[in-house]
Structure formats: structure tokens, C-alpha cells
Amino acid sequence: MIEILLFLAAVAALAGAAFCAGAETGFLSVSRERVLHLSREGGVKAAKVQRALADMARTTTTLLIGNNLASVGYSSAFAALSARISGSNATASAVLGFVGAFMLLYCAEFMPKLLFAARPLRRILAVAGAYEVLAAALEPAVSLAMRFSDLFLPRREQKYKGPQGRRLPHRLRVRPHHPHLRPPRQGQPHHPRVDPRRPRLTAETGAIMV
Numbered sequence: 347m348i349e350i351l352l353f354l355a356a357v358a359a360l361a362g363a364a365f366c367a368g369a370e371t372g373f374l375s376v377s378r379e380r381v382l383h384l385s386r387e388g389g390v391k392a393a394k395v396q397r398a399l400a401d402m403a404r405t406t407t408t409l410l411i412g413n414n415l416a417s418v419g420y421s422s423a424f425a426a427l428s429a430r431i432s433g434s435n436a437t438a439s440a441v442l443g444f445v446g447a448f449m450l451l452y453c454a455e456f457m458p459k460l461l462f463a464a465r466p467l468r469r470i471l472a473v474a475g476a477y478e479v480l481a482a483a484l485e486p487a488v489s490l491a492m493r494f495s496d497l498f499l500p501r502r503e504q505k506y507k508g509p510q511g512r513r514l515p516h517r518l519r520v521r522p523h524h525p526h527l528r529p530p531r532q533g534q535p536h537h538p539r540v541d542p543r544r545p546r547l548t549a550e551t552g553a554i555m556v
Contacts, residue, residue: 349430356423360454362416368458369477370409372470373398375463384471394474398481407495408481408488413454420450 378399384392398405424446432438462469481488 349427352423352427352430356420356427359416359420359423360449363413363420363450363454364458365473365476366409366413366416366480367455368462369470369473370406370413371459372462372466372473373402373405373409375466376470377467380467389471391471391474394478395470398474398477404488404492405481407491408477408484411484411487411491412480417450417454420454421446424449 373395376395376399381392381395381399385396425443428439428442428446432442
């Protein structure tokens, strides 16, 4: 009975690790423009994916924490199961340990990432609801991990906050310094400046080149 419970726990943890690894690849590979288009058309699953893509730092942290927890759970359950099966046989323990490590790498890392990278949109839409459940379950741990990581690696959007903690508008954050990149004023046609030091191609120079 204990062996059956350990086997089911190992399979469940392996499935959880595979889900987190595949979902991470799917979120990083999916076309944001396509997801936004489907979300604007009223797609419920696309709207869930769009919310996750809007905060990729939190999404990545959620999937990494979930993957680590599932991997640790699988390793513990499989180690306990192999110990009950092999007993004091060192050779059987080594073989079972190799099989367990191979299953973790192949079934929870290689195959999920390969499947989600092949068809990211279809598969990430299929697991959008399950991801929201996982994100809600890991919300306290994710918030704590992000607060701790912000002490050492502040996120990019924190660099553009004003004195009251509000984010500055995009036009105040991005200022082109090159005169060719400055937008034309209202009512003024845009004519790119020509460097007078750059030689122009004239009929004489063209004839010389020919």
C-alpha cells in the first residue's frame, strides 16, 4: 500500500514538473501579437494568457517555484520508493536512481519543452486555466520570492518610477538623442537631415564609377 502511494506521488510530482517546464517554454515562445488579437476578439483563454504575459517576471517566478517544488517532491517520493523496493541491494538502488533521474530529465524537462516549443499558442491556451490555479496557490511564495530578489536585482520598471512611486509615462522615459530620431513637430513635414560631409552621388561621380 505504501509503495502504491509513493508511486502515485512520484507520478503526480513528475506531471507537475513537466507542466511547469512546458508552460515556461510556451509563455516565452508564444506570439504576443497573436494572443492579444485573440484576447480582443473575446477569447477567455487568450485573456488569461495575456494577463500572464503582462507580468512575465511573476509568471516566470511562479513556474520556477512550481518546478522546483515538484522536482523535489518527485525525487523524495522516488527515493523512498526505490529504497523500499531495492532494500539493501546496492546495485538495484543505483539502477533505480539512474532510472529516476532519467525520467525526471526526459519526461519533465526535454519532452514538455519540445512539445510547447513546437506549438506554443495551442498548448499554452490549453493550460491557461491550470496555470491560473497554480499561480493562485503559489501567490504567497511568489510574492515573498520577488520581494527578496528585488533587494539584489531590481526589476526594470522600478527604474522609471517617479518621486511618489508612480511609473513615469513612456514619453518621459524614452528620449531619443539623435536628431534623426526626433519626431517632427505638429504641422511640420519630416525631412531627414543630410550630412554635408557625406558625398552625394551625382552624374559626374556616377560616370566616374562606371
